[in-house]
Amino acid sequence: MEKTKVMTLAGFNISTTNGALQNRINTLILFSLVLVASTVSAQKSKVMDVFFKYGIDSGVLNPEKTKRPDNYAFDFKQTIITSASEGITIAKFDPANSGAERWTVVSIDGKTPSKSAVNTFRKNQSKESPALKVDDASFRIEKETADQLVISYKVESASLNKENGFIKDCRFYMTINIKSKKMDQIQTLNEKPVKVAILTADKFDLVVKYKWDDQAKQYLPVHEKLIMEAKFIGQATNVETITEYANYTKK
Numbered sequence: 001m002e003k004t005k006v007m008t009l010a011g012f013n014i015s016t017t018n019g020a021l022q023n024r025i026n027t028l029i030l031f032s033l034v035l036v037a038s039t040v041s042a043q044k045s046k047v048m049d050v051f052f053k054y055g056i057d058s059g060v061l062n063p064e065k066t067k068r069p070d071n072y073a074f075d076f077k078q079t080i081i082t083s084a085s086e087g088i089t090i091a092k093f094d095p096a097n098s099g100a101e102r103w104t105v106v107s108i109d110g111k112t113p114s115k116s117a118v119n120t121f122r123k124n125q126s127k128e129s130p131a132l133k134v135d136d137a138s139f140r141i142e143k144e145t146a147d148q149l150v151i152s153y154k155v156e157s158a159s160l161n162k163e164n165g166f167i168k169d170c171r172f173y174m175t176i177n178i179k180s181k182k183m184d185q186i187q188t189l190n191e192k193p194v195k196v197a198i199l200t201a202d203k204f205d206l207v208v209k210y211k212w213d214d215q216a217k218q219y220l221p222v223h224e225k226l227i228m229e230a231k232f233i234g235q236a237t238n239v240e241t242i243t244e245y246a247n248y249t250k251k
Contacts, residue, residue, distance in 0.1 A: 166194035
């Protein structure tokens with residue numbers, strides 16, 4: 001899921017707690033990560049041709065290869081920064097436990113979390129990602145060098161719902177390392193102002209970095225960075241969210 005000093009927060013409810021803000025951002029990131037878990041069509045001959053040219057496994061387009069695994073334990077750290085505050089949530093995920101108990105919230109802002117905060121965090125993290133469909137006609141080869149290949153795509157509007165509808169105005173950029181033949185990251189970037197929950201974002205920029213795991217034969221997310229330059233009731237409401245995953249252990 002590098003920390004950069006963030007932007008301004010004005011006109012937003014300053015009394016909003018860091019915990020509440022973290023939960024709101026958790027929800028936004030879950031919707032955005034749906035891209036990674038979306039259904040990808042095989043009808044993209046130009047992309048497949050360039051994959052063949054460089055010996056890149058087309059399985060990188062398989063959603064099962066890039067979604068966050070549910071059979072691995074891992075450590076989770078999320079930092080949310082505004083001009084007014086910085087909130088940090090530390091948690092652990094263990095698939096050996098059942099239901100909501102798979103998530104243990106270690107601390108929120110350095111303190112033992114309340115039962116309510118834990119329940120809200122677990123609820124947000126457990127939300128199902130709806131299946132989205134990539135628009136076959138949207139695939140493009142954005143960059144092709146000796147070291148790097150970048151392809152992009154959009155999703156079909158019909159596969160979106162009210163909560164994640166803003167995704168229709170975003171384009172997704174997948175970066176593949178030509179030398180290693182592996183995918184490095186996926187970036188979600190809005191093409192025009194988007195309505196995200198109560199915010200109108202002039203900039204929605206989410207970058208998810210991955211590492212390839214030979215044992216799991218899939219990509220594991222290790223770092224997410226979301227920057228939103230937004231407005232609330234006409235006032236700047238900018239937020240940066242950094243999520244880190246570490247110590248993956250197969251269960």
